[in-house]
Amino acid sequence: MATSSVDDYSLSRVPASARVSWFAIATQRLGQLSALSSFVVAATLGFSMPFWDAMLAITIGAVILEVVCIFTGVIGQREGLNTSLLSRWTGFGHAGSALIGLAIGVSLIGWFGIQSAVSASGLHAIMPWLPEWTWGLLFGFLITAIVSLGFHGMQWVANIAVPLFLILVGWAVITELQRHDIGELVTQPAPGPPLSLLAGASIIAGSFIVGALISPDMTRYNRSTADVVKQTVVSITVGEYLVGLSGVLLAHAVKTADVSAILLSSVGWVGVLVIVLGTFKINDWNLYSSGLGVVNFIDTVFGRRVNRAVVTIAIGLVGSVLAAFGILGYFTDFLIVLGVAFPPIVGIMIAEYFVVKNWRRDLDESREAGVLPARAPRWVPVSIGIWIVSALVGYFVTWGLGSLNAVITAFVLYVVLGKLGWIRGYGSATTEQAITAPRSADRALS
Numbered sequence: 001m002a003t004s005s006v007d008d009y010s011l012s013r014v015p016a017s018a019r020v021s022w023f024a025i026a027t028q029r030l031g032q033l034s035a036l037s038s039f040v041v042a043a044t045l046g047f048s049m050p051f052w053d054a055m056l057a058i059t060i061g062a063v064i065l066e067v068v069c070i071f072t073g074v075i076g077q078r079e080g081l082n083t084s085l086l087s088r089w090t091g092f093g094h095a096g097s098a099l100i101g102l103a104i105g106v107s108l109i110g111w112f113g114i115q116s117a118v119s120a121s122g123l124h125a126i127m128p129w130l131p132e133w134t135w136g137l138l139f140g141f142l143i144t145a146i147v148s149l150g151f152h153g154m155q156w157v158a159n160i161a162v163p164l165f166l167i168l169v170g171w172a173v174i175t176e177l178q179r180h181d182i183g184e185l186v187t188q189p190a191p192g193p194p195l196s197l198l199a200g201a202s203i204i205a206g207s208f209i210v211g212a213l214i215s216p217d218m219t220r221y222n223r224s225t226a227d228v229v230k231q232t233v234v235s236i237t238v239g240e241y242l243v244g245l246s247g248v249l250l251a252h253a254v255k256t257a258d259v260s261a262i263l264l265s266s267v268g269w270v271g272v273l274v275i276v277l278g279t280f281k282i283n284d285w286n287l288y289s290s291g292l293g294v295v296n297f298i299d300t301v302f303g304r305r306v307n308r309a310v311v312t313i314a315i316g317l318v319g320s321v322l323a324a325f326g327i328l329g330y331f332t333d334f335l336i337v338l339g340v341a342f343p344p345i346v347g348i349m350i351a352e353y354f355v356v357k358n359w360r361r362d363l364d365e366s367r368e369a370g371v372l373p374a375r376a377p378r379w380v381p382v383s384i385g386i387w388i389v390s391a392l393v394g395y396f397v398t399w400g401l402g403s404l405n406a407v408i409t410a411f412v413l414y415v416v417l418g419k420l421g422w423i424r425g426y427g428s429a430t431t432e433q434a435i436t437a438p439r440s441a442d443r444a445l446s
Contacts, residue, residue, distance in 0.1 A: 006150040006309035010295045012433070013080035013370055014220045022227035024155055025218055026235045031162045031281030032211055033239025034169070039278065040257070041207045042247025047257035048195035051186045051248060057197055058244040061204025066236050068205075068212045068407070071350045073228040076216025079363055081372075083216045083289070084296035087345070089359040091352035091414065093377040094429035096384060098300035100345060104214070104293030107338045109315050112286040113323030116140040119279045120324070122272040133324040140320025143280065147287045147316065148309045151221060154284050165277040166242070168270055173246045180253045191255040202401030204240065206343075209403040213342050214289040287316050305432075337395070343403040344390035347410030348383055356418030358425070371433050377425020386413045 009018070045054040072083075079086055084101035088094050120136035127135070146157050177185075222228050251257055291312035298306050353360060362373035390413065394406030417423055 006148060006153075007307050008150045008292075009080070009220075010082065010292055010308040011085060011299055011305060012372065013367070015080070015370060016223075018221065019223040020155070020221050022222060022231040025221060025227075026231035027162055028155060028158045028218060028285070029231060029235035030239050031158050031165075032285055033208065033235060034162065034165060034243050035278045035282035038207070038239065038243045039247045041203055042244040043251040043257045044203065045195065045200050045244070046248030046251030047190065047192035047255075049190050049197075049200055049248075050188075051252065053197055054200060054248045055244070057200030058204055058240055058248075060197075060201035062236055062240040064201070064205040064404070065208055065212065065240070066232055068209070068346060068350075069215050069232045069236065070229055071354065072212050072346060073215040073219035073222070073232055074225050075349065075353050076219040077222040077225060077228045079216075079367060080220045081216060082220060082292045082296075083214050084293045085372075086216055087349060088376040088431075089363050089373055090349040091356075091358075091380060091383045091423070092345075092348070092387075093380040093383070093425055093427075094300060095379050097376075098297050101293035101296035101300065103338060103341055105290045105297060105315070107210075107342070108214075108286040108290035108293070109319045110338075112143075112283055112290065112316070113140070113319040115279045115283050115286070116143070116320060117323045117326070119276045119283075122276050126272045133326075136324035137320050139276075140316060140323060143284050143287060144313055144316025144320065147284050147291070148312045150309065151288075154288065157284070158281065161277055161281050165274065165281065168274045168277065169243075169246060171270060172274055173250065176250055176253055182249075185249055185252045188252060191252065192257065198400060202404055204244075206401040206403035209346065209407065210342050213346050214285070217285075217289045217292055287312060287319070290315060303432075340391050340395045340402060340406065341387070343394055343406035344387045344410035347390065347407040347412075348386060348414050351411045351414035351418065352383075352423075355415050356423065358418065358423060372431045374431055376429050376431060378427030378429045380423060380425050382417055382423045383414070386410055386417070389413065 009015075042054075042058070045057055049057065075086065075090065076083070084097055084104055087097040087100045092100060116139050117136050119139050120132050123135040123139065124130070124132040130138075146153055219228050219231075222231070291308050294311050294315060295306060295308050298304055298311070352358060359373070359377070362375075366373045387410065390406045390410035393409045394402035397405050399405075414423065
């Protein structure tokens with residue numbers, strides 16, 4: 001199968017010729033962070049914490065996110081590989097990567113459908129001449145069409161949607177805050193039940209942990225490690241502080257954590273557009289990474305190479321139809337539980353790539369030739385065990401935030417067991433190389 005522009009190197013390394021500027025990718029990452037879900041988190045902090053405590057929690061959470069996203073992002077940039085494919089050589093093996101691809105695919109397409117339904121509700125509120133389910137289909141189909149064009153098509157949309165979103169948010173915030181004394185909002189006590197600093201920082205960091213997992217899907221298009229650092233620091237800092245400051249102040253002003261109610265009461269139909277745009281720019285990445293995960297799953301389990309664009313269209317259409325008829329709403333609890341499975345993957349990948357390095361030489365040697373390692377372990381049983389144990393810790397341990405507990409537990413267990421020599425691959429799978437353009441060696445990253 002020849003790699004086309006819309007296949008986006010789903011089963012191969014991204015060549016040097018396809019890399020783009022750090023600012024372009026920072027725009028896409030900012031689009032992920034300046035989503036409606038980020039407003040909800042910020043408003044939750046503002047409703048339950050004094051202003052300066054909330055800003056300190058945002059600062060601590062943002063720093064944690066930056067560190068984790070930089071580590072996972074650097075792995076993707078160095079290797080030019082997406083998350084699910086990369087996991088074959090970062091602790092999980094050939095078969096384990098299929099489980100990861102399936103988990104990412106199912107979870108993110110579920111959230112794609114659910115968030116499409118949220119936007120459909122907003123669109124119906126300002127344009128009631130079409131039923132809500134029709135708006136759901138149209139919204140889902142539109143995102144599917146854009147994502148099918150690949151990374152560069154999404155970049156074009158981000159260049160328009162992200163600035164427009166930020167302008168509309170600025171308008172909504174200024175409109176509402178003109179009715180209040182800013183000094184009073186900054187000094188007044190939290191209007192809602194109290195939330196501790198640790199809990200607030202954990203919520204900020206945990207809210208984007210899946211974004212850290214799929215960072216390689218994005219950073220494989222970066223040109224250097226320095227670019228990954230720049231775009232991560234800029235996008236997370238700007239995104240968290242811009243959205244965080246707005247959400248906290250609005251929660252103090254309106255005395256509610258309901259962001260939709262805040263925006264609608266402040267600027268009416270413009271608030272609905274903010275909601276739609278905020279959902280749009282995270283939903284395209286939900287669908288994009290879901291497609292990459294499913295492509296890797298099909299390749300690993302069935303030995304068939306399918307085009308990413310074709311897979312994207314298929315799962316996007318299915319997700320849109322299920323969302324339009326409200327079916328996915330019944331699976332929200334299942335998706336939340338499934339989300340606990342993601343954080344340990346982050347800890348294991350970072351521990352394997354930077355500390356234990358069982359398969360690092362295979363990646364380093366094949367990178368020089370611009371191909372994938374010739375072989376991968378079929379199973380890494382101890383990694384699967386660490387994955388399960390860490391996920392259970394994240395789910396059942398109530399201190400702090402589950403996602404961070406799971407990341408730390410997985411990292412520590414993998415490093416300790418790896419240094420003891422317990423983490424070994426069993427079986428061997430031959431890697432079929434996808435046809436792609438030659439890639440020049442990037443000596444600076446070796």
